[in-house]
Amino acid sequence: MAELFEGYRRAAAWDEMFDAAVKPRRTNGPVHRTLSALSAGEVQSRADALARSYLAQGVTFDFAGEERPFPLDVVPRVIDAVEWQTLEAGVSQRVHALEAFLADVYGQQQVVRDGVVPLTLIQSCSEFHREAFGVEPANGVRAHVSGIDLIRDEQGDFRVLEDNVRIPSGVSYVISNRRAMAQTFPELFSTMRIHPVDDYPRRLLQALSAAAPTGAAAEPTVVVLTPGVYNSAYYEHSLLARLMGVELVEGSDLFVASGRVWMRTTEGRRRVDVIYRRVDDEFLDPVHFRAESVLGVPGLLNVARQGNVTIANGVGNGVADDKLVYTYVPDLIRYYLAEEPVLKNVDTWRLQEPEALEEVLDRLDELVVKPVDGSGGKGLVVGPAASRQELGVLRSKLLADPRGWIAQPVVQLSTAPTFVDGKFQPRHIDLRPFAVNDGEKVWVLPGGLTRVALPEGQLVVNSSQGGGSKDTWVLGAGRSGLSRRRPAGSGGPAPAARTAVPIDTNPHDLLNADHSMHQQQQQQQQEGAACVSAARRAAAGGGVDA
Amino acid sequence: MSRYRVVHTSRFDYSAEVRASYNEARMTPAQSRGQNVLECDIVVSPCTSRYEYTDYWGTRVTAFEVLQAHQHLEIVAHALVDLPAAVTASQKAQELTWDHLRDPGLRDRLSAYLTTSPATAVPEEVVHLARECTVGRSPHEAAEIICRALREEMEYVPGVTTVHTPAVDAWAERKGVCQDIAHVTVGALRAVGIPALYVSGYYYPGSPDDTSQATVVGQSHAWVEWWTDRWHPFDPTNRTWVGGEHVVTARGREYSDVPPLKGVFAGGGSSDLTVTVEMTREVP
Structure with missing residues (x-):
């Protein structure tokens, strides 16, 4: 039943499944064989099963204000062990360099003095938040989570397209994709050694806990701060909080008092040590940023400055995401790490x-x-x-x-067979691996999010631009059975028992009855003209204007 | 040298009870460039807790929160400051050429003060006027002429602009207060390639020869500094070089880097702000 692949035409782009002679690549053999054995109807029913699994899990994305299921393609993207080692090393190297750069930008700026980047580059960066100057993260980590976007060029080489160390999103799709695929293609999961992805929440929680301020309890209180249910990534925020077994809070659930951050709970206030925030810098603290923001926590940044709470990822990380800064990252790798970049830029x-x-x-x-x-x-x-x-x-x-x-x-992004209109057709894809830095090691989640541009020939791959995704399989090295295999659909770590839940309103709480904040009236700088003697003004060489 | 005692009082009266308030005050005179701070303190009442730090621009910041119900909030910043004598431009400043200012290394080092910031962007008309002032002059001479020329165009009128008015809007009105005049001036200086910054502080409006030590009333003030071999302060609003009557609290690119007080509060309805600055000249 190989006809579903019939007429599969490779364009100028590199194809993930087929070589130049349109023979399946070795790593893709099992997937190709399994899919070739299916009829169009069978593939369609598996695609429907994936969609149902998605709906059941509640995975949606926001497209032009409408919640839609994020289409998951039936054909997985397979990356072999050796290739993955290179990607892993390259992503980890990149994160190390960006961490060093951020610490330097918000510190001594030695990189400028040594002539590696011009000061103008930093000064002109809209995401260089001088408000974050003097915030020293407890374990030195600013990019607790990174998403480094990669593409594969026409020659088959992976290249970095952009760095995301502000609030990289999409990891929930990786977790959900795997659950759906494990249910839909049990035969492939039982024969192939696929690295699991369900370790992510545990790694993230461990990294966030390791970032807790000195003086926090042995088991620090970590929360996930979301802008709320109307945010397009709310599903992800709630999933991560649930899988980590920590509270999901909104700005109004937290407040600052006496140099600490507190969470309102049914049992009174509870100190918060680490905030995994999914709220942008601009909305995070109305004292320092947008005064009208109700998504943040007033006074938060100064608590971080005092070293009494950790904000993850760090405020001001956007400097490293700036696409002009991106052009300097290979130099930054050489400068900070004395290594050659493993992955090239575009x-x-x-x-x-x-x-x-x-x-x-x-x-x-x-x-x-x-x-x-x-x-x-x-x-x-x-x-x-x-x-x-x-x-x-x-x-x-x-x-x-x-x-x-x-x-x-x-760049002709690589293509991969994608089930469109009843057959497999080449569609362009990219890859966002996720890296978690706990201060000791940068761990890269095996795989990452493969995004697909569904319209034919389209080169922009993005969920907000009508894209879909593929489950990304990293094959294990070594003999079968060496890598621990378990059904990925069995669910993540059990949520910890909730002893205190955040509540929305409590009339006894200070800020809660009306969370909206007003901006304090500022004093315009004006001389008290009326009080100035005319004589003095004349003496100063000026006329009297008031 | 002159010595001043400054008492800067800000009082907020709210129409309804405020339940919580988070603020930052930048009201501590700067210990820099010959200005010597002998005493300073900030009293906030009511106040639940406070914290001090030095921000990116080198300004001393007093952050405070009020977590008890209140209908009034008073911040009194007090300082005793010695000011350096007025500085005259050195020979070096006079000789600094436009070529010096075009040096890429110099432009990079001072890029914060050459890049337009939101409130200091100026319209083409201002750029044109500033360019005319440069003809046949050294940067240092031109800077002073630019300050004076723009001041001629703008009328000092309180109440037309607010703290958030950008230079473009103030220029369109040709009216504003010292904050607006400083923004327009800074923008114009940067536009012709002269590094310029915004200074926040206090101005002593009494006679410099006055020995009565009487307390006079003023308000917070703003002026500019430009870089020609070093920073040269000039007060465009009063059309004068900055000498023994200007107390510096903060320097930045524009007002929003150095606001004397900013913050947010919950509840309270409308608020009424009263600010007084009292300055007394003392004998050192």
């Missing part, structure tokens, strides 16, 4: 260099142009796919703000 033009800008403007219709501070394809323009009018608008944007943009050649 070639990138820095538009502040006049010759680069000129070349890019000449070739706009063949390049990909991205804003430096947009993650996940936000604001990105693919030259060949853009209209003349769109390119015209882009041109004026680049001229007005060359610091705000970078340009890259169009």
Whole structure:
């Protein structure tokens, strides 16, 4: 029944399953054989089973304001053990370098003094949050969780597309994908040695606990801070909290008093040591950032500054996500680690260099142009796919703000067979591996999130742009049976018994009756003109204006 | 040298009870560049707890929270400060050329003060005016002329702008207070390539020859500094070099880096803010 693969045409891109002669690659043999043995109807019924499993788990994503199930393709993406070792080493190296860079940026800035990056690069970064200056994380970790986006180019080499050390999301899809696939393809899980992914919540909790401030209890109180149910990643926030066995809280569940952060519970207040926050910097503390934000906790940043709470990931990490900073990461790896980068960047033009800008403007219709501070394809323009009018608008944007943009050649992301319209067709994919840093070691979750661009030929792979995903299988090295195998669908660690639950309202609590905060009136800097003697003003060389 | 006693009182009266309030005060005079702080303290009442730190810009910050119900909040910042005498521009400043300022290393080192920040972005008209001032002048000479020329265009009128008014809006009105005039000036200086920063502090409005030691009333003030071989302070609002009458509390790119007081509170309805600054000249 191999006809589902019939007519599978490889484009210029590297294909994950088939080599140049359209023969299945060795690592993909078992998956190819299993799928080839199925009829269209059987594949369709397994696809339906996956969708049902997804609905049952409640996995959805927000597409244009509408909650939709995140489509999981039936064909897994398989990565062999040797290749994975390289990716793992490359991702871990990258995280180490970015950690060192962040510590330096918010510290002595030795990297500037040594001439590796210009100070202007940091000063002009919209995510360089000077408010975070002086916040020293307890175990030195700022990027507790990282998502390093990779693509595979036409030659089959993995390259880094962007770094996400602010609030990388998507790991819940990895966990849910695995559960759904394990139920749907039991025969493959019983014959292949696939690295499990359900260790993630335990690793995350361990890293968060290790980041607790000095003086916290042996079992520090960790919470997950979510913007709330209307956030598109709320499912992930609740899943992680549940799997880690910690409280899921909103800003109004927490408050600052006497240099500590507290959680309101039915048993009174309880001190919080580590906040795994999924609220952006700008909304995290209205004293320092947006005063109108009700998603954050007023006074939080100064508690972190005093070393009495750990905010994970760190405030101001966005400097490392800046796409112009990205172009320096290979240099940062050499500078901080004295190593050569394991993973290459995608070639990138820095538009502040006049010759680069000129070349890019000449070739706009063949390049990909991205804003430096947009993650996940936000604001990105693919030259060949853009209209003349769109390119015209882009041109004026680049001229007005060359610091705000970078340009890259169009990379043909690798393709993988994807079940579309009753048969397997090549679709472009990327990979976001997740790394967890506990201060001792950077652990990379085997696999990660493979995202698929579902429209044919589309090169932008993003859940917010109508994409889907694939389960990502990292094959174990060594003999069969060496790697511990267990059904991944059996659920994560059991949630710890809840002794105290957060509550929404408690009239006796100080802030709770009305959580909305007002901005304190500020004093405009104005001289008391009316009180100044005219004579004095004249003496100062000025007229009297008031 | 001159010595001043400064008492800066901020009082908030709320129309309803405030249940909680989190704030930061930047009201401690800076111990830097010849300014010597002999005494300083900040009294907040009511106050549940407080914490002090030095921020990115080197400003001493007093963070405090009020977790008891209150309808009034008073912050009294008191300081005794010795000021250095007025500085005149050195020969070096006069000789610094535009080529010096174009040096990439220098521009990088001072990039924070060359990059436009939200409140200091100025319209093309201001840039044009500033450029005209540079013709045939050294950067240092031009900087002073720019300050004075922009001041001629803007009228000092309180109440037209607010703390959050950006330079563009103040310029459109051609009106504002010292904060606005400083923002426009800083933006114009940066636009022609002169590093410039925003200074927050107090200004003594009495006569410099006054020996009566009477307390005079003023308010917090803002002026600018530009870099030509070193930082040169100038008060565009009063069209004067900064000498023995300006007490510095903070320096930054713009107002939002150095607000004397900012914070949020829960409850309270509307609030009424009364600010007084009393300055007394003392004999050192």
